[in-house]
Amino acid sequence: MDFVDLKEFAVTAFYIFKGTGITAALVVGALSLGFSVGLPLACLEVYGPKWLSRLLGVYVWFFRGVPILVLLFLVYFGVWSLVENFFLERFSIRLTLSPFSAALVALGLASGAYQSQIFRGSIKSLHPGQFKAAQALGFGSPSAVLNVIVPQALRVSIPAWSNEYSIILKDSAIAYVIGTAEIMARTKFMAAFTYKHMTFYVAAGVLFYGLTWLGVKSLKLLERKTAIPGLGHGF
Amino acid sequence: MNPRKTPDGSPENGALPERASGHLLDVREISKTLGGKKILDRVSLTLNAGELKTLIGPSGGGKSTLLQCAHYLIPPDSGDVFLDGKSAREMSHKNICAFRQEIGMIFQDFNLFDHLTAKDNVAIALRKVKGWKKNLAHARAMEELNRVGLAGKENLYPAELSGGQKQRVSIARALAMDPKVMLLDEPTSALDPELIGEVLNVIKQLSRAGMTMLMVTHQLGFASRLTTELLFMENGRITERGAPDELLKDTSNSRTREFYLKLNELAGH
Numbered sequence: 001m002d003f004v005d006l007k008e009f010a011v012t013a014f015y016i017f018k019g020t021g022i023t024a025a026l027v028v029g030a031l032s033l034g035f036s037v038g039l040p041l042a043c044l045e046v047y048g049p050k051w052l053s054r055l056l057g058v059y060v061w062f063f064r065g066v067p068i069l070v071l072l073f074l075v076y077f078g079v080w081s082l083v084e085n086f087f088l089e090r091f092s093i094r095l096t097l098s099p100f101s102a103a104l105v106a107l108g109l110a111s112g113a114y115q116s117q118i119f120r121g122s123i124k125s126l127h128p129g130q131f132k133a134a135q136a137l138g139f140g141s142p143s144a145v146l147n148v149i150v151p152q153a154l155r156v157s158i159p160a161w162s163n164e165y166s167i168i169l170k171d172s173a174i175a176y177v178i179g180t181a182e183i184m185a186r187t188k189f190m191a192a193f194t195y196k197h198m199t200f201y202v203a204a205g206v207l208f209y210g211l212t213w214l215g216v217k218s219l220k221l222l223e224r225k226t227a228i229p230g231l232g233h234g235f
Numbered sequence: 236m237n238p239r240k241t242p243d244g245s246p247e248n249g250a251l252p253e254r255a256s257g258h259l260l261d262v263r264e265i266s267k268t269l270g271g272k273k274i275l276d277r278v279s280l281t282l283n284a285g286e287l288k289t290l291i292g293p294s295g296g297g298k299s300t301l302l303q304c305a306h307y308l309i310p311p312d313s314g315d316v317f318l319d320g321k322s323a324r325e326m327s328h329k330n331i332c333a334f335r336q337e338i339g340m341i342f343q344d345f346n347l348f349d350h351l352t353a354k355d356n357v358a359i360a361l362r363k364v365k366g367w368k369k370n371l372a373h374a375r376a377m378e379e380l381n382r383v384g385l386a387g388k389e390n391l392y393p394a395e396l397s398g399g400q401k402q403r404v405s406i407a408r409a410l411a412m413d414p415k416v417m418l419l420d421e422p423t424s425a426l427d428p429e430l431i432g433e434v435l436n437v438i439k440q441l442s443r444a445g446m447t448m449l450m451v452t453h454q455l456g457f458a459s460r461l462t463t464e465l466l467f468m469e470n471g472r473i474t475e476r477g478a479p480d481e482l483l484k485d486t487s488n489s490r491t492r493e494f495y496l497k498l499n500e501l502a503g504h
């Protein structure tokens with residue numbers, strides 16, 4: 001390998017590596033948004049009034065039923081232009097939605113729907129007597145949920161959440177269609193530019209695999225670190 | 236009247252002179268319908284300070300529902316509960332939470348918080364409900380664990396404790412809130428026979444120390460020695476009540492005695 005090739009390789013690798021950063025930011029952002037939507041939804045669904053839980057059911061049903069690609073276009077081309085036309089223009093606010101933000105919102109809202117189902121399942125798996133015992137001690141419902149239910153539900157949720165992480169990571173590749181400069185977009189560009197399709201798509205696959213591995217391993221570690229003594233795992 | 240004293244040593248009727256009904260806990264004419272079925276039908280009972288009453292009866296009779304209504308964990312459809320003369324029915328939601336703090340509840344299956352050590356199980360309500368500082372709450376938790384004979388177990392998690400130890404932690408957890416009354420719903424029913432004694436001992440100590448209690452139990456031999464009144468509950472009503480010797484004596488043909496004999500038969504005595 002001569003000097004020029006090496007330099008070219010370094011430049012290319014750096015280019016795609018920057019895409020990895022964007023992918024990671026997109027995934028972390030979408031999962032965080034999904035978490036901050038999903039956890040309260042799950043608590044409201046289980047402990048809130050019936051009408052609210054029915055309303056939340058509609059949200060979940062919508063985001064689970066619509067493909068990510070459609071959501072992406074809806075947010076980027078549809079919803080945002082409505083916001084621009086009917087709201088922002090009236091107050092002469094100029095605010096554009098970057099492809100990155102659009103992807104983050106679409107992935108985050110979809111993940112929120114899935115995560116609410118994960119947390120709901122975890123909450124339901126806990127012995128219901130604990131909530132009652134907390135109320136009996138004088139806890140109000142929000143405080144009982146926050147101090148007694150949530151810490152346990154989060155622990156129980158880690159394996160399913162790890163699964164959600166790897167799904168969102170893979171779904172994030174689709175963000176390239178609206179021009180988010182993540183791994184896939186950069187790979188596609190380089191592949192088309194150099195005609196080395198095989199090389200670049202294999203590299204992209206390896207990068208995604210590496211990110212999946214890293215996330216899943218970290219969550220496994222977290223699961224072990226937060227395990228409750230005596231509550232055996234893998235019995 | 237029984238000569239039992241309140242914890243501070245004052246005679247029971249002198250402790251709180253201006254109480255409306257004179258009773259510490261006064262459950263009046265409570266009814267509750269759940270799932271279209273009348274579970275409680277105008278049930279009344281009272282507890283004086285320092286008194287232990289025992290509620291017995293066949294499964295499904297409404298005993299657990301009664302305790303939870305008395306605690307306002309399940310708001311009754313009609314009727315009222317007075318604690319120290321204060322009506323629960325008229326309370327706001329916030330005051331109901333305060334009302335509940337004053338009544339300790341012990342459940343058959345313990346209901347400990349699985350993610351917390353024994354010490355934190357006892358301390359968490361002190362911290363989050365009463366707003367105590369962590370070190371104060373922990374000191375109090377240690378005191379209560381000591382009282383139920385669990386010194387040295389404070390750092391164990393519920394899953395690392397035996398059933399008897401779990402129930403004692405749950406008693407310590409309730410006591411830490413300084414309740415005026417304790418409601419115990421079959422506190423030993425989920426325990427292996429050899430672990431029942433350690434929990435009954437704690438209850439006996441509490442009763443001797445003047446704690447006011449209403450206990451649902453099938454341990455009638457134990458209960459009748461400590462209890463001032465037996466209440467027999469069936470189909471959502473208290474159908475018999477009286478002193479244990481009265482209801483259980485050989486010549487009695489009460490439902491209570493019939494039930495007691497059946498229990499003994501099942502236990503193989």
Ligand SMILES: Nc1ncnc2c1ncn2[C@@H]1O[C@H](COP(=O)(O)OP(=O)(O)O)[C@@H](O)[C@H]1O
Nearest residue numbers: 269270272274293294295296297298299300301
């Ligand atoms: N939430 C509920 N909905 C419908 N029925 C209930 C509910 N809770 C209890 N019950 C019924 O009320 C009756 C009394 O139950 P319970 O108070 O637990 O009796 P006990 O403690 O004496 O065994 C039972 O028939 C039970 O099935």
Ligand SMILES: [Mg+2]
Nearest residue numbers: 298299300420
């Ligand atoms: Mg019961």
